[in-house]
Amino acid sequence: MRLLRAILLRLATSAVTLAGVAVIVFVVIRVVPGDPVSMMLPPGATDDDIARLRAFYGLDRSIPAQFLIWAGGVLQGDFGTSITNRQPVLDLVLGRLPATLELSVLALGLAVLMGGVAALTGTRLRGTRTEAAIDVANGMALSVPDFLWGLVLVLLFGVIFPVFNISGRVTPSLDLPFTTNFYLLESILRLRPDLVADLLSHMILPALALAIPLAAIIGQLLKQSLKETMHLDYVTLARTRGYGENHVILREALPNAILPTLTLVGVQFTFLIGGTVIIERLFSYEGLGNLAIDAVINRDLPLIQGIVILFAVIFTAVNLIVDLACVALNPRLRHG
Amino acid sequence: MQMNRRTILKLSAATAALGAAGLPALGEGIDELVIAYNVNLPSWDPTVGASAVNPTIQGIYQSVFDQFILQQPDLKPAPGLITEWGWNEDRTRVFLKVREGVKWHDGSPFTAEDVAWSLARAADEKTGNPIQFIWSTLGNFQVEGNTVTADVLRFEPTIFKWMYFLTGYVLPRAYYEKVGPEGFEAAPVGTGPYMVDKFERNAFVRLKANPDYWGGKPEFGTVTIKFVPDAAARVAEVESGNSHVTLEMPYEEYDRLKAAGLSGVAHPISDIGMIFLNDVDPMLDPNVRKAAVAAIDKQAIINRLLSGYGVAIDTLETPEYDAYDPSIRTPYDEAKARELLAASGYGPDNPVRFKIQTTKGFKPKDYEMIQAIVGLWRKVGIEAEIEVYEIAKHYELRAADTLAPAAFYNWGNSVGDPTTSTGFAMFGPSPHSVWDSEDLVNMIAPLWGEPDEAKRIAGWKAVDAYIAENAYVIPLLQYVQPILSAPGVVVTPHASGALLPHLMKRA
Numbered sequence: 001m002r003l004l005r006a007i008l009l010r011l012a013t014s015a016v017t018l019a020g021v022a023v024i025v026f027v028v029i030r031v032v033p034g035d036p037v038s039m040m041l042p043p044g045a046t047d048d049d050i051a052r053l054r055a056f057y058g059l060d061r062s063i064p065a066q067f068l069i070w071a072g073g074v075l076q077g078d079f080g081t082s083i084t085n086r087q088p089v090l091d092l093v094l095g096r097l098p099a100t101l102e103l104s105v106l107a108l109g110l111a112v113l114m115g116g117v118a119a120l121t122g123t124r125l126r127g128t129r130t131e132a133a134i135d136v137a138n139g140m141a142l143s144v145p146d147f148l149w150g151l152v153l154v155l156l157f158g159v160i161f162p163v164f165n166i167s168g169r170v171t172p173s174l175d176l177p178f179t180t181n182f183y184l185l186e187s188i189l190r191l192r193p194d195l196v197a198d199l200l201s202h203m204i205l206p207a208l209a210l211a212i213p214l215a216a217i218i219g220q221l222l223k224q225s226l227k228e229t230m231h232l233d234y235v236t237l238a239r240t241r242g243y244g245e246n247h248v249i250l251r252e253a254l255p256n257a258i259l260p261t262l263t264l265v266g267v268q269f270t271f272l273i274g275g276t277v278i279i280e281r282l283f284s285y286e287g288l289g290n291l292a293i294d295a296v297i298n299r300d301l302p303l304i305q306g307i308v309i310l311f312a313v314i315f316t317a318v319n320l321i322v323d324l325a326c327v328a329l330n331p332r333l334r335h336g
Numbered sequence: 337m338q339m340n341r342r343t344i345l346k347l348s349a350a351t352a353a354l355g356a357a358g359l360p361a362l363g364e365g366i367d368e369l370v371i372a373y374n375v376n377l378p379s380w381d382p383t384v385g386a387s388a389v390n391p392t393i394q395g396i397y398q399s400v401f402d403q404f405i406l407q408q409p410d411l412k413p414a415p416g417l418i419t420e421w422g423w424n425e426d427r428t429r430v431f432l433k434v435r436e437g438v439k440w441h442d443g444s445p446f447t448a449e450d451v452a453w454s455l456a457r458a459a460d461e462k463t464g465n466p467i468q469f470i471w472s473t474l475g476n477f478q479v480e481g482n483t484v485t486a487d488v489l490r491f492e493p494t495i496f497k498w499m500y501f502l503t504g505y506v507l508p509r510a511y512y513e514k515v516g517p518e519g520f521e522a523a524p525v526g527t528g529p530y531m532v533d534k535f536e537r538n539a540f541v542r543l544k545a546n547p548d549y550w551g552g553k554p555e556f557g558t559v560t561i562k563f564v565p566d567a568a569a570r571v572a573e574v575e576s577g578n579s580h581v582t583l584e585m586p587y588e589e590y591d592r593l594k595a596a597g598l599s600g601v602a603h604p605i606s607d608i609g610m611i612f613l614n615d616v617d618p619m620l621d622p623n624v625r626k627a628a629v630a631a632i633d634k635q636a637i638i639n640r641l642l643s644g645y646g647v648a649i650d651t652l653e654t655p656e657y658d659a660y661d662p663s664i665r666t667p668y669d670e671a672k673a674r675e676l677l678a679a680s681g682y683g684p685d686n687p688v689r690f691k692i693q694t695t696k697g698f699k700p701k702d703y704e705m706i707q708a709i710v711g712l713w714r715k716v717g718i719e720a721e722i723e724v725y726e727i728a729k730h731y732e733l734r735a736a737d738t739l740a741p742a743a744f745y746n747w748g749n750s751v752g753d754p755t756t757s758t759g760f761a762m763f764g765p766s767p768h769s770v771w772d773s774e775d776l777v778n779m780i781a782p783l784w785g786e787p788d789e790a791k792r793i794a795g796w797k798a799v800d801a802y803i804a805e806n807a808y809v810i811p812l813l814q815y816v817q818p819i820l821s822a823p824g825v826v827v828t829p830h831a832s833g834a835l836l837p838h839l840m841k842r843a
Contacts, residue, residue, distance in 0.1 A: 035732055036386065047767055049469045050735070056464045084378040084386045085537070086521060096538070154572045162576045167569055172540045172560045173368065284564045286539035293565075294376050294538070298386050299728055 003327065010323065014316040021312040022074070022305070026067050029304050035059070036083050036299040057083060059301075070305070079309070080302035084294070089306035092291065097310065098181035099169055100280070100287035104273050106184075106203055107210035111272075112265065114211065115218025122219070123226040123249055134219070141216035146275050150209035150282045157205060165202045167284035174198060206283040210275055214268050221264055225257035232256075259326065266322025270315045366825065369556040369837060372564040372579035376538055380524040381517065382505040383457070384464050389502050391607075391748045395834035396561060399543060400441075401526035402506055404432070404451065404499035406551075409830045409839065411606065411656050411752045413496070417451065417506050417527065417550075421496050423488070427787050430474060430495070432484040438550045440508045441531040452477040452484045453509040467503045470495065491785050493792060497751040529554045529838035538563060543837065554838040561837070574598065580822040583835050587643040587700070590818040598820050603829035604647050605817045606750045608654060609699060611692070611709075611810035612734070612743045612761075612770040618688050619741045623680040624718070625807035628742070629666050631673035631716045637708050638813055641701045645816040651800040652747065652757045654814040656831050659754035659796040664804050666811075673716040687719035693733075694744040696724045705812070706744050735767050743770070746815070750832035754796035755784070762803060771808040 037053045054060045058069070073080060079089035122134040144152075158166035170176065170183060174195070178186050184203070187195035229235060230253050238252045277289035284290070288307060295303040375392045379385050382397040406416030420433035438446040457463055458471035465471060473495060476487040498504050511525050524532050529551060530543035543559045562579060564570045571589050573579040575598075587602075594600040613619045613628075638646035653660040674683070682688040692710065696703035703724065710720045723740060725733075733739045749757040763780045764772035779799055786792040803809060819835065821827050828839035 035728070035735075046469065050767065052461055052468075053464065053466065056461075082378075086379045086381065086385055086517065092537075151568060154569065158572050158578075159576045162578070166572055166576065166578060167372070167562055167564050168539050169536075170539075172534065172536070172542050172562070173558075282566050282569055284539070284562060284566070284569060286536060290376075290538045290565075294378065298378070300386075 006327075007320075007324070010320050014320065017316055018309065018312055022071065022309060023067070025305055025308045026070065027063060029299075029301055030063050030066070036301060070302075074309075079306040082295075082303040083300045084298045085300070085303065089302050092303065093288065093306045093310050095181055096286065096288045096291050099183070099285065100273065100276050100289060102182060102184045103203055103207055103276060103280070103285065103287060104210070104269065107207040107214070107272055108265070108269055110207055110211035111214035111218055111268075114215035115222060118215065118219035119222035119226060120249060120254075122223045123230070123253075124245065126227070134223075138216045138219050141212045142220075144213070146209050146213055147278045147282060149212050150206065150279055153205045153209055154282070164205050166205060167202075169199070169202050169286050170195075171198050171202075202283075202285075206276075206279045206285055209279050209282075210272055214272060217268060218261060218265065222257065222261045225260055226253050229253040229257040263322060263326060266318055266325070270318050273311065273314060366556070366580060366822070366842070368558040368560060369581065369825070369840065370579045371559065371561045371835065371837065372570045372573040372582040373561045373835070374565060374567070374570060374582075374584045376563045376565065377535075377541060377561075378537075380521050380532075380535075381507075383454075383503045383507065385466075389466050391502075391750060391833055394502070394750075394832065395830075395836055396541065397505065398528065398834055399530045399559070399561075399837055400524060400528045400532055402528050403504045404454075404506055405496065405504070407500035407751075407830075407832065409828055411750065411831045413500055416500075417446070418499065421499070427491055428488050430486050430488060432486075434482045434484060435550060436482055438527050439548045440511065440527055441525045441546060442508075442511060444508070444510060446506075446508070446527050448479045448482050448484050450509045451506055452479050452486075454506045455484070455486065457507070458503060465503055467498065470498050471503075491787065493784075493786060493789070494751070494753050494755050497753050497756075501751045501756075530559060533558070549838075551838075555841045556837065559837040574820050574822070577822070580825050581819065581827060581835070581840065582821075583817060583819045585818055585820065587645045587818060590645075590820060591643060593820055597823060599823055599825065599827075600818065600820050601827055601829050602645050602816045602818045603831070604654065604656075604814050605829075605831055605833040606654060606656065606752060607699075607746055607748045607815040607833060608649060608652065608757075609646075609702070609705070609744070609746050609812040609815065610652065610761075611812065612739060612745055613807070613809055614737075614739050614741050614743070614770050615772055616741055618690055621680050621688075622806060623676040624682070624688050627673040627676040627682075627716060628713065628718060629807045629810050630669045630676065631712050631718065632709055632810065632812070633668040633712060634812055635668070637705055641704050641708060642813075642816075645818065647814040647816070649811045649814050651804055652761055652809065652811050653754060653800060654752075657749065657752040657754065657757060659758070659793050659800060661797045661800060664797075664801050666804050666807075670712075670716060677717040683717040684715065685717075687714070687717045689719045689721070690742060691723055691740040692720045692742040692744070693723045693725050693730070693740045695727050695730065698727050699746045699815070702744060702746075734770060737767075737770070737772070739770055742810075748833070750834075754793065754800075758796060758800055758803070759783070762799070762809065773808070776803070776808060 037050060037059060070080060082089055082092055085092055118134050122131045125131050154166050157164045180186055184199045187199060235248060235252050238248050276287055277292055280287045280289035281293050292307045295307060377393060377396050378387045382388055382401055387393050402417045404418045406414045408414050417435050418432045419435050423430055432451060434448040434451050440446055455471060455474060456477050458465045459468060461468050470492060473490040473492040474486040475489045478485050508525050512520055529546055529549045531546050532541060533544045534542040540560055540562045545554045545557045547553055564573055567585050570582040571585050574582045575593060590600055613625055618624050634648035638644060638648060650666045651664050677683060692706060694703055694706040706722055710722060713720055730745060747757060747761060760766055760768055762771060762776060763769050764777040779802060783792055783795045786795060817833055819827050819829060824843045826841045826843050830836055
């Protein structure tokens with residue numbers, strides 16, 4: 001009952017957050033310099049031409065009036081039409097979301113794998129040169145931003161040793177049998193290893209660029225948590241009962257040490273999705289981030305609003321899921 | 337040392353030379369030409385929305401659609417879908433003779449009805465064509481055989497030039513009316529050299545050669561245009577052999593990759609860099625304006641910042657434009673600049689101060705050029721404070737006539753007519769002009785409707801000379817577009833800046 005009440009409370013606060021985000025983004029993008037109509041009109045246009053086109057796109061009304069029209073549409077599932085793409089915003093955003101989600105999930109998986117292995121290896125070999133080397137590598141991974149990792153990876157595996165694709169999501173000449181935009185997931189389900197390989201060849205470098213800094217954070221935090229847990233009495237007891245070091249780390253210490261990392265992974269996943277904006281641009285990956293940059297450059301107001309709202313929905317949803325996962329994994333939270 | 341993408345790429349130059357071993361194959365081995373393009377294609381309708389007036393996208397549009405009149409690589413018009421055109425004697429009607437035997441990509445015949453419908457649609461304000469104010473100068477379209485005629489509702493001397501400029505495309509009436517705007521976006525049909533085979537928004541478009549193209553089947557049967565907006569990524573694309581052709585990269589990268597074995601062509605295009613001067617203090621002082629012009633060594637800036645890729649200009653007309661006059665000169669003269677400023681009581685110890693606005697990274701070395709100009713100005717007694725802004729803010733400030741006393745901008749004019757360069761940039765009543773003095777307005781006003789072409793062009797040359805003499809604007813340079821291609825692919829550059837696959841051949 002308590003859990004249900006907590007979920008309902010979180011849903012209610014999430015709705016308020018989303019409404020706040022909607023108002024802020026709507027007002028801000030209309031107040032900052034850069035009018036889509038002035039971007040669109042060639043110099044020969046007169047004031048009347050500008051007014052005509054502003055009316056055509058509904059920008060001649062007051063901001064509150066525009067907001068009410070837009071909000072009314074959103075409540076009915078209509079996010080408006082993109083000025084530059086001339087397509088419904090919802091179709092565009094939902095069409096690109098799967099690409100970004102697949103990239104983010106792959107990046108998260110790689111980050112957890114790399115960070116987890118680094119933390120466990122560092123803990124297992126604590127006090128040795130290997131631990132020191134892992135710490136140095138962690139520091140390097142953290143201090144270089146993701147877009148720079150992207151450039152390094154492009155240079156290494158795209159130019160010098162051209163083993164991976166460096167732009168796009170899939171090879172243009174391939175015939176794609178997909179019915180959804182979850183290409184990777186669908187190609188796995190359709191048992192098409194050729195398509196899986198092609199998709200991974202396009203996704204691996206941007207995913208790695210996103211994953212490396214996150215892996216360093218995960219590695220550091222998990223290793224620190226493991227170190228603290230390894231000094232607790234129950235771990236010492238496990239050792240005295242004759243369990244080997246690997247068993248102690250993996251079966252006794254890790255389940256307790258992983259909770260703060262799990263929370264962090266949830267929070268960082270939202271930042272990871274945000275980070276795709278630059279990485280998708282660098283790798284010409286057809287996701288939401290690439291769409292967002294074009295929308296901002298072209299002052300495509302309806303599209304910017306749609307993308308920001310979707311990002312906000314993802315952020316609140318991920319935070320909600322992380323909170324629920326923590327409750328589910330922690331008996332003290334679960335039973336109040 | 338500041339580390340950025342360009343620095344990283346420079347640092348990698350030595351190691352990247354290793355990649356030369358993997359350079360792309362010679363032209364005869366290329367079945368599918370891959371182009372790394374510098375912009376995304378948001379929409380397939382070339383007559384509506386923001387992408388319709390984006391000069392960079394025109395190369396993709398012109399691969400699929402034909403314009404009313406063909407524009408050759410030197411910007412001059414040539415018979416296209418319209419083979420003959422002109423006014424009647426008293427310039428109250430126009431006629432357009434339509435090419436026969438042309439087919440749309442869906443196999444249906446192209447007719448004069450399509451031309452009339454396309455023009456009427458462009459003139460209809462309900463369609464949202466951004467150039468509607470030009471197209472609406474014609475009306476009452478009539479079709480007789482393969483000839484379209486129309487009434488001149490308002491005389492516009494450049495109307496036929498707009499037929500190979502922004503939004504001047506012919507669309508298929510029957511198909512468009514059958515499928516509607518959404519259907520057309522999903523499956524565009526044109527008469528151009530290539531047909532759309534596959535389109536992934538934000539990713540690529542795959543084109544198949546049009547076997548029935550009236551201008552002859554293109555050399556490459558399949559062309560894939562990848563959208564790669566990041567310059568470093570485009571360089572990597574062509575360097576790794578993933579793409580055969582790319583454009584618009586830093587000139588240092590262009591030189592490096594040419595030296596490494598790629599083919600390259602760097603050709604002047606119709607884009608220019610300029611500094612708008614606003615008619616506010618201290619620019620109301622002619623000595624300050626003239627000194628600001630005389631103190632800039634344009635050629636040195638081009639040589640040092642743009643690796644020599646640029647053409648210094650003295651008016652808003654480039655050598656390809658109709659009203660270009662090589663006799664109008666505003667030479668670099670530091671001593672004269674000092675003298676002019678001294679006459680107004682200014683000097684290095686008592687500089688005139690104003691703000692100059694510029695974009696940073698919107699055009700090659702834009703901010704660096706302004707930094708260099710500010711340095712040159714400082715030497716003679718001008719202290720300019722740089723303000724960086726986004727291009728969107730420039731448009732807004734320019735429309736409101738609230739730009740700083742000096743503001744850097746780039747101007748594109750791919751039809752090369754003086755109205756679309758000097759005219760729109762310098763005519764006071766236009767919301768897009770910056771210098772609004774009465775003398776210039778009076779000089780330009782009669783030229784808008786001048787029916788005598790020779791007199792019209794001579795008039796614009798006189799306006800350019802007057803502007804140069806009074807330093808109402810600071811023209812800087814004509815940009816040069818760098819294009820890299822795999823050995824064996826020959827690219828014919830187009831002075832409009834459009835990269836056209838059907839002009840690419842095997843060596």
